[in-house]
Amino acid sequence: MRLSFAAALVSAALVVVSSASAQSAPSLVTSVGSPLPYRIDLPEGWEIHRGSQDAAEHAVHFLAAGTEDRAAVLITVDMMQGWKEPLSVPDAQARRILTDMSINSDSLLYGMMHMFGGTVAKNEGPVLDVVKEIRTLAGQRSAYMRGRTVKGGRSEWFEIHITVQHGIMYMLILTVQAEDVRSHEPLFARIRDSLVFAPAPR
Numbered sequence: 001m002r003l004s005f006a007a008a009l010v011s012a013a014l015v016v017v018s019s020a021s022a023q024s025a026p027s028l029v030t031s032v033g034s035p036l037p038y039r040i041d042l043p044e045g046w047e048i049h050r051g052s053q054d055a056a057e058h059a060v061h062f063l064a065a066g067t068e069d070r071a072a073v074l075i076t077v078d079m080m081q082g083w084k085e086p087l088s089v090p091d092a093q094a095r096r097i098l099t100d101m102s103i104n105s106d107s108l109l110y111g112m113m114h115m116f117g118g119t120v121a122k123n124e125g126p127v128l129d130v131v132k133e134i135r136t137l138a139g140q141r142s143a144y145m146r147g148r149t150v151k152g153g154r155s156e157w158f159e160i161h162i163t164v165q166h167g168i169m170y171m172l173i174l175t176v177q178a179e180d181v182r183s184h185e186p187l188f189a190r191i192r193d194s195l196v197f198a199p200a201p202r
Contacts (some may be wrong), residue, residue, distance in 0.1 A: 028190060033063055033198070036076040036168055041194035043187070046072075057081070069177040070184070072191055077169040078201070092200060095167030102164040106134060109143035112169060113162045137161045137172065138195045148181070157181040159188065166200040 028041035031048060042048070046065040053060045058081055064073045079098060080091070087094050102108050110132070127147040135144040142163035148155045158175040172192065176184045 028194065030194075031063060031065070033061070033074065033076060036061055036078060037198045038074070038076065038170070039194070039196040040072075040074055040191065042072060042191060066175075070187075071173075071175050073173040073175075074195070075169075075171040075173070076198075078167065079164065079169055080167045080201075095200065098167045099164050102169075103141040106143065109134075109141075109162055109164075110145075112164075113143055113145065113160060113171065135161065137163045137170065137192070138165070138197050140165050140197070146181075155179050157184075161192065165197045168198060168201075170195075170197065 027044050029044045030039055030041050032039055034050070040063070042065045046067060048063060048065045050061075050063050052062070058077045058079070060075060060077050062073055062075045064071060066072060079102075080095060089097070102112070127149060130145065130147040133144045135142055140163045142161050144159065144161050146157070146159040148157045150156070154177055156175060156177045158173060160171065160173050162169065162171040164170070172195065174188045174191065176188075178184060
C-alpha cells in the first residue's frame, strides 16, 4: 500500500530528475520555497521541480528533487486559505489556535498525513516494516511514518514527516530505492534538519 498523492509527486520527481547522477554530492545547497517561503538544503546536483495542485479548497504547493533512486518532496498548504466563515478573532490568533490544535493531537497530525498524502491504494502491495512515531520537524512537534514497498523485486523506503506552523501544513517525504536504508539515513537527516519554516503570514 502506498500514499497515492505523495507517491505521485515522488514519481514525478524521479521522472523529472531521471537524467541526473545517482551519486549524491557531499555539499548541500539551499532552496527557497514559493509562494509559501521556507528554506531547505538539498544535495548539490539534484534537479528541482516545483509545482502546485488544487485539492478541495486548498492550493497544494510542492518542491520535488532527487536522482534516479532518491527523492525529497516538501509539500506546503496554507490551511487558512479558503476559510469561508468570518473569523471571530484576528487572523494571527486564528493561525495560532489552528497550529496548537493540530500539533497537540496525534490523531489530527496522522489524519492530515492521510488526507494530503492520499488514500492507500489496494493494488500496490503492503507497506512493510512500518514505524509510526511522534517526532519533531524544524523544532515543531510532528507525526512520522517510515516503511518500504517492493517494486520489481527492489525495496523502496520512504519516510514522511508532517506538522503545522503558523497555520501552514508542512509534509516532508524522503524516499530511496535500497535494500538497506541505514546508509542513507545520514543524508536524510541532513536534509530534514536543514528545514526552516516560513515566518507567520502578515
